[in-house]
Amino acid sequence: MADSLEAQIDEANTAILAEMEHWNELKVDPAEVVNINTVMLDAYTFTLGAYLEELGVIDGKEFTLRFKKRLLENLRFHRGNVTPMVQEARRNAIIRPNNRRNFH
DSSP states (O other): OHHHHHHHHHHHHHHHHHHHHHHHHHTOOHHHHSOHHHHHHHHHHHHHHHHHHHHTSSOHHHHHHHHHHHHHHHHHHHHHHHHHHHHHHHHHHHHSGGGOOOOO
16 A cells, blocks of 8 residues: 555656656746745645544544634734724825825
8 A cells, every 4th residue: 555655656756847847947936926824734734634533533524613713713813913903004194195206
């Protein structure tokens, strides 16, 4: 079984390298246009959840509920941090329309 897994890992690595060649043909580094940390976190999280569900360790609906609760907590937390910045930016836009600076 280990040989089979090693072969599948090698196959996946080969496919990833082939995908990177497509990016190279575009002359684009994916890290410059995509948040790679988000891509990696998505891959790990999805894989972990699917594997644990497949093993019967977790229930898919329970996992989804816990995910949604955590997402809501994160959204509320970040809104709390962003709200003052948005309010300040809006005040500044009213005080200095068009964000023009007078350099004369």
